Amino acid sequence: MRLLVVEDExxxxxxxxxxxxxxxFAVDLAADxxxxxxxxxxxxxxxAVVDLGLPGRSGLDAIRAWRTAGHAFPxxxxxARDSWQEKxxxxxxxxxxxxxxxxxxxxxxxxxxxxxxxxxxxxxxxxSSGAIELDTRSQEVRVDGEPVELTAFEYRLLEYLMLxxxxxxxxxxxxEKLYExxxxxxxxTIEVFIGRLRRKLDPDGSRQPxxxxxxxxxxxxxx
Amino acid sequence: xxxxxxxxxxxxxxxxxxxxxxxxGVAAWALExxxxxxxxxxxxxxxxxxxxxxxxxxxxxxxxxxxxxxxAEPRLATPGSGLYAEIADARGEVxxxxxxxxxxxxxxxxxxxxxxxxxxxxQLPDGTRLLALSLGIRWSLEDGSDRDFVIRAAxxxxxxYDEVGRVRAWLLSASALMALLLLAGLAVALRIALxxxxxxxxxxxxxxxxxxxxxxxxxxxELDGVTGNLNALLAGERKRLERYRTTLGNLAHSLKxxxxxxxxxxxxxxxxxxxxxxxxxxxxxGIVHHQLKRxxxxxxxxxxxDLPVQEPLEQLRGALQKVYADKRVDCALRVAAxxxxxxxxxxxxxxxxxxxxxxHKYCQRQVAVRATPWTSAxxxxxxxxxxxxxxxxGIPPAExxxxxxxxxxxxETVAGQGIGLSVAREIATAYSGTVEIGESMIGGARxxxxxxxx
Numbered sequence: 001m002r003l004l005v006v007e008d009e010x011x012x013x014x015x016x017x018x019x020x021x022x023x024x025f026a027v028d029l030a031a032d033x034x035x036x037x038x039x040x041x042x043x044x045x046x047x048a049v050v051d052l053g054l055p056g057r058s059g060l061d062a063i064r065a066w067r068t069a070g071h072a073f074p075x076x077x078x079x080a081r082d083s084w085q086e087k088x089x090x091x092x093x094x095x096x097x098x099x100x101x102x103x104x105x106x107x108x109x110x111x112x113x114x115x116x117x118x119x120x121x122x123x124x125x126x127x128s129s130g131a132i133e134l135d136t137r138s139q140e141v142r143v144d145g146e147p148v149e150l151t152a153f154e155y156r157l158l159e160y161l162m163l164x165x166x167x168x169x170x171x172x173x174x175x176e177k178l179y180e181x182x183x184x185x186x187x188x189t190i191e192v193f194i195g196r197l198r199r200k201l202d203p204d205g206s207r208q209p210x211x212x213x214x215x216x217x218x219x220x221x222x223x
Numbered sequence: 224x225x226x227x228x229x230x231x232x233x234x235x236x237x238x239x240x241x242x243x244x245x246x247x248g249v250a251a252w253a254l255e256x257x258x259x260x261x262x263x264x265x266x267x268x269x270x271x272x273x274x275x276x277x278x279x280x281x282x283x284x285x286x287x288x289x290x291x292x293x294x295a296e297p298r299l300a301t302p303g304s305g306l307y308a309e310i311a312d313a314r315g316e317v318x319x320x321x322x323x324x325x326x327x328x329x330x331x332x333x334x335x336x337x338x339x340x341x342x343x344x345x346q347l348p349d350g351t352r353l354l355a356l357s358l359g360i361r362w363s364l365e366d367g368s369d370r371d372f373v374i375r376a377a378x379x380x381x382x383x384y385d386e387v388g389r390v391r392a393w394l395l396s397a398s399a400l401m402a403l404l405l406l407a408g409l410a411v412a413l414r415i416a417l418x419x420x421x422x423x424x425x426x427x428x429x430x431x432x433x434x435x436x437x438x439x440x441x442x443x444x445e446l447d448g449v450t451g452n453l454n455a456l457l458a459g460e461r462k463r464l465e466r467y468r469t470t471l472g473n474l475a476h477s478l479k480x481x482x483x484x485x486x487x488x489x490x491x492x493x494x495x496x497x498x499x500x501x502x503x504x505x506x507x508x509g510i511v512h513h514q515l516k517r518x519x520x521x522x523x524x525x526x527x528x529d530l531p532v533q534e535p536l537e538q539l540r541g542a543l544q545k546v547y548a549d550k551r552v553d554c555a556l557r558v559a560a561x562x563x564x565x566x567x568x569x570x571x572x573x574x575x576x577x578x579x580x581x582x583h584k585y586c587q588r589q590v591a592v593r594a595t596p597w598t599s600a601x602x603x604x605x606x607x608x609x610x611x612x613x614x615x616x617g618i619p620p621a622e623x624x625x626x627x628x629x630x631x632x633x634x635e636t637v638a639g640q641g642i643g644l645s646v647a648r649e650i651a652t653a654y655s656g657t658v659e660i661g662e663s664m665i666g667g668a669r670x671x672x673x674x675x676x677x
Contacts, residue, residue, distance in 0.1 A: 082512060084539065084576025085569040091542035098546070102508050114549065123549050 001116060001160060002026045002177045004048040006036030006062065007078070008055055016049065019105045020112075024139070024156045026180045033057025040066045040073075044176045047112055047119075051078045052090060060093045067094035074115035076108070110137070120163035127162045129220050132201060132209055134162050143201055153178070154197050157190075161210065166222030168213055194218060232413050239409055240402075247398035255391050262383055263354070267342060270356040273299075273376045277308055278360065281374075288318030289362060289372050299323050305351070305379030313371040331375045333357040344380075352384065353377045419443050423450065430457065462653070470514045477510045529563040532594050532607065535572050539579050540592070547583045554583070554590040562594040564607040564674055566654060574650040577643035578611040578670050586613035589665050602676030606656075609672040612663035623660040647672065 003025040007013040010031070017027045028043055030036035033054040040048055040062065048066075052059040063075055074097075077090040082100040090098055096118075097111050113136045117125065127134045133142045139155055141148045150158065156178055161169060171190045178190075194210060201209050211219045229237075273296060280291040289310050298304035299321040307324040311317045315334060328348040333341040337359040345353050355377035361369045419442060429435045437457055442450045481503040488499055540554050564571070575592075582590040590613050597606035618626055627648045647670070648658040656674035663669035 082515070083569060084542075084572040084580075088535075088538045088542045088572055088576070091545050092538055096545050096548075100512075102504075118548055123551075 001047065001156065001163075002028065002043070002045045002180075003112065004028045004030065004036070004039050004043065004045045004050075006030045006033070006039075006048065006054065006059060007051045008032055008053075009051075016105070016108070019109070023109055024152050024159075026178055028180065033059060033062045037062040037065050040071060041069055044173070045073055046177060047073055047116055048075045049078060049108065049112065050075055050095070052086065053080060060089060063090070063093045063095055072119075074119045076111050076115060078103070078108075113137070116163060120165070122163065127159075127165070129162060129165050129223055130207060130209060132158075132162070132220075134159060141201075148200055150197070150200060154193060154200070157193050158197055158201075161218060161220045165220045168217045168219045170217035173217070232410070232417065235413060236406065236410055240406055243402040243405055247402040251391070251394040251398045254394050255387070258390055259387055262387065266354050266378060266380065266383060267356065270342075270354065270376050270378055271340075273306065273308065273378075274356055274358050274374050277310070277374055277376065281310065283362065283364070284318075287312065287370060290319035294321070302326065305381070306376070307353075307378070308374070308376045311373045311375070313373075318372075329353075329377060331355055331357060331377060333375070334373050335359040337361040337371050345377075352380045354380050419446055427453075436461070474510065474514045477514075478507055481506045481510075528565060529604070530566050530568055530571055531563040532571065532575075532609075533558045533560075533562065535568060536575060536592060536594060539572065539576050542576075543579055543583045546580075550583070550586075551588070552583050552586060552590055553588055554579075554592065556592050558592075558594045559596055561605075562596055562607060564654075565604065565677075566674070570650050570654075574647050574672065575609060575611070577647045578609070578672070581643045581670075582611050582613040582615075582668075585615035586667060587615060589614040591663070591665060597673065597676060599676060604676050606676035607672075607674045609674075610669060611672075612665055612669040613667040614663070614665040615667035617662055617666070617668045618660050626660065627658060644670065 001024070003020055005013060005016050005020070005027060007016060007029075008031055013029055013031065017029055020027045028039050028045060030039045034056045036048075036050065036054070036059070037057060039045070050059040050063060054062075059077060063077075066073075066075070075095040077095040077098045078101055079086050079090065079098055080101045087098050096115050099108050099111055113125070117123070117127070117136060125136045127136065131144045133145075134140075135142075136159065139159075141150055141155065141158060157174065160174065160177060174190050175186075194212075198208075198210055201207075209220060211221070213219060276295050277291050280293055280295065281289050282292055284290050289312075291310075294300050296306065298306040299308055300323060302323050302325050304323045307321055307327060307329050309317050309320040309324065309329070309331065311334070315332075320329075331343070331345075333343055333355070335341045335357055338361070340356060340358045343355040343357070345355060347353060355375060357373055357375045360372050360374060362372055363369055423438070423442075423446065426435065426438050430438070437454050438450050485500055485503045488503075536556055536558055540556055543554065544552070566574075579590065579592060582592075590611070592612075593608075593610040595608050597608045599606070626644050628645060644658070644660075651658050651672050651674065654674050656672060659671045659673070661669045661671065
């Protein structure tokens, strides 16, 4: 999952970036509204966390600009002013949820995950496809109720495919979404990881949970 | 520097001075014309009397001339007396002329036919202005034939003109005096009328200087609106100031304890005890959050214009639909078309936002919001009733009081959640309104905010 953080306070920005990376996100950073608006419009991000009080161009303006340009990724706003006027203004401009400052990272993460789930059409934190169950809160994966150990990258890959269950996801999209802006990209590594994931989820090859559509990408069946 | 606009008193007096001068001039002119008119008619009557007297005393002399036998009016006999008469025959030949006309250069030419009269105004060579009357008569002779004559009389208008001049001067000075007196009277009246304004100025000065808190009572009806609004504004500001003071005091005091605890942890605690700072930070956040929530709302009352509530309620519904997207809440808004209240928009969003947020949080599937005007014969502007209902578990009667007062005391620990209702109540109270908790028809709690009109 590729996430954009737009926050002018450097300490908070870096902390958020680190915590989101630890949680398995590919993180892009922007320090003001202008940079943020550009990043949101140009990078293939899945979700944005935007501070409302930004220098240069306000967070509200950036969100409005994204929505006007047709970008539909979910936006979580961070606001220091805990008034309904501020919240309504943010949600009205096109944001999807809010967290007031100061906040615990766990809360921000939970909101972001909920937004991602929702944008993928899931209303519960528990995603499932056939025998596979993925809990976005605890980041646990089970097959037939049995826990499966995945590495961080494998989990991110599976979560992405599960969130977009029923859709074909190309290798390019996966590299874009799972790696950050400046990362060296090589779509072969995706194939390697898909292979490992298949072995872990389906050791005897009886279920084939991840379909390969030649030349187009991968798909997980939606229940 | 921009020039100060002239004072109200100057404006009024200047305008009135011009009006009064015009009025006085018109009055003087009207009186004078009336006087001239009447005077002229009186002169005409005098001339007619003279002519009739001449006819009465006239008799035919030799060669067919008509002349008076005696002169009843001595002025006719005195040269330059200003009263002249002559009698001419039908050919225009003057048969008789009064001695007073000798050497005056009088030349009267009007010759009306018998039975008719002609008034004329003319001037003698020496500049004397005259009023003349020529009357045509037919004289019956003893032999049965008739002869026509014209009898003319003229009188100097100079004495009358002198009199008219005197009257005009008198009229002008009298009206000027009247105008001046009126103006002076008006100046005094204005001063008396404007006295409450000076009093208002002085009282505002007192408030500025801190000598008094509010404007006094009993103002003239015209100022009642201004002073009433001003007092409401002052009272609102005072309330707000008090709230700020209380908030600041509470904040300062309640932050001291966690600060002290954190300080001792930093100074004496071990490095791995850093996590122990977190609860103190949370507590401090809770305190700041709670105190600021209670302090920021406006409630300035009198100065706020009517806020139609439909749009903010729809905005809140839209916002909450996003926040509670997973619950798929069915939120029904029923807003009367004329539902409006003089309230700061931020305050209203805060009030309704807290209640609707709670309803969304605790409902199963349904939330109903209703806004209706609240009218009473005593109010010029209606109040507002806002009902927010949900189909959740509701709030047990025993809990209701506590929920509304939760967090009202500064030293109570309050996490971010759960103060929604008490915040709503504080905002309602600031607008002299009330909040009641009851049971909803759809199953859960019904919170009714009643904001009175004015």
